[in-house]
Amino acid sequence: MTALRRYLTASAPPAATAQAAQERCELCAAAIPAEHDHLVDLASRSLPCACRPCYLLFVPADERRPGPREEPAGARRFAAIPREHVALPDFPLSDLDWAGLDVPVRLTFVFVNSALGQPVALYPSPAGATESQLPPEAWAKVLARHPYTAQLPPDVLALLLHRGPDGPEAYVVPVDVCYRLVGLVRRLWRGFDGGQEAWAAIDGWLAQVRENAGTPVGVGHG
Structure with a gap:
């Protein structure tokens, strides 16, 4: 394997x-x-x-x-799949916007599936990657909110959205990084709340994303 x-x-x-x-x-x-x-x-x-x-x-x-x-x-x-990690500190996503996404966890990622010709949004769960119930059109509008994600290459890069204690944050990350998170949750989650080991792994994964991320050139300047 x-x-x-x-x-x-x-x-x-x-x-x-x-x-x-x-x-x-x-x-x-x-x-x-x-x-x-x-x-x-x-x-x-x-x-x-x-x-x-x-x-x-x-x-x-x-x-x-x-x-x-x-x-x-x-x-x-x-x-x-590139190794590109990009922080999007100016991504327009308020707490009200997040509530409208109707994602039952605090992390989700969306990428364009070229075979389907539309965005697909997934979030980690104990059963693996679970698809969002929002229609693809809604996720297309989310991607279109930012010039960087509006031109996201299909299949290989994803918009990662995280709702932390200080509000939503957004990154562009490789899809394999997203699926590593899916694997961590599936492998380590215990019981109803996940358990200390699972949350420590998730927090460590997020810390690595933040460490690897920079700010896209030209975005926020004009």
């Missing part, structure tokens, strides 16, 4: 056992480090682990230098 799939499995092994297994690229089987890149498989909607050379095959051409190995035209199956 790959590292990311362990995150998404309810019966994941202890961390020490998990780290003992050598990670492998799921495209070429090359050994890869514990911290590695991921792709979105647009056919199966899975998130395969990738070595750097395989990952670069699926980075858009305008984001990398041209090389001898190119993805064949019309054969796009995979999309490279």
Whole structure:
């Protein structure tokens, strides 16, 4: 099992056992480090682990230098997930707006699913990723509120919304980071309120997102 799939499995092994297994690229089987890149498989909607050379095959051409190995035209199956984290301190979302989203937890993420041609909003739960009941049109309006999220690339980046004690906060994060949170909740949640271990893991995950996030260039300046 790959590292990311362990995150998404309810019966994941202890961390020490998990780290003992050598990670492998799921495209070429090359050994890869514990911290590695991921792709979105647009056919199966899975998130395969990738070595750097395989990952670069699926980075858009305008984001990398041209090389001898190119993805064949019309054969796009995979999309490279960037490591981009962006804080959106000026994202327009009040407490009243949050209530209107009707999300039963304090965290949700929304991304554009290119296969469906519309946004999909999910939130972590003990059963895994649970889809929001709001219609896609409502989430499209949320994404359109900010110039950064209005042009969010499909499948690979998500708008993360968190309602903390100081009010809502918003970030753009890679989708694999969001699914790591889903895996943490599914694996660690105990009882009705989750338990101390689950909430400590969630808080640690949020702290890492904040640490990795910056402010988008050009946003808020004019």
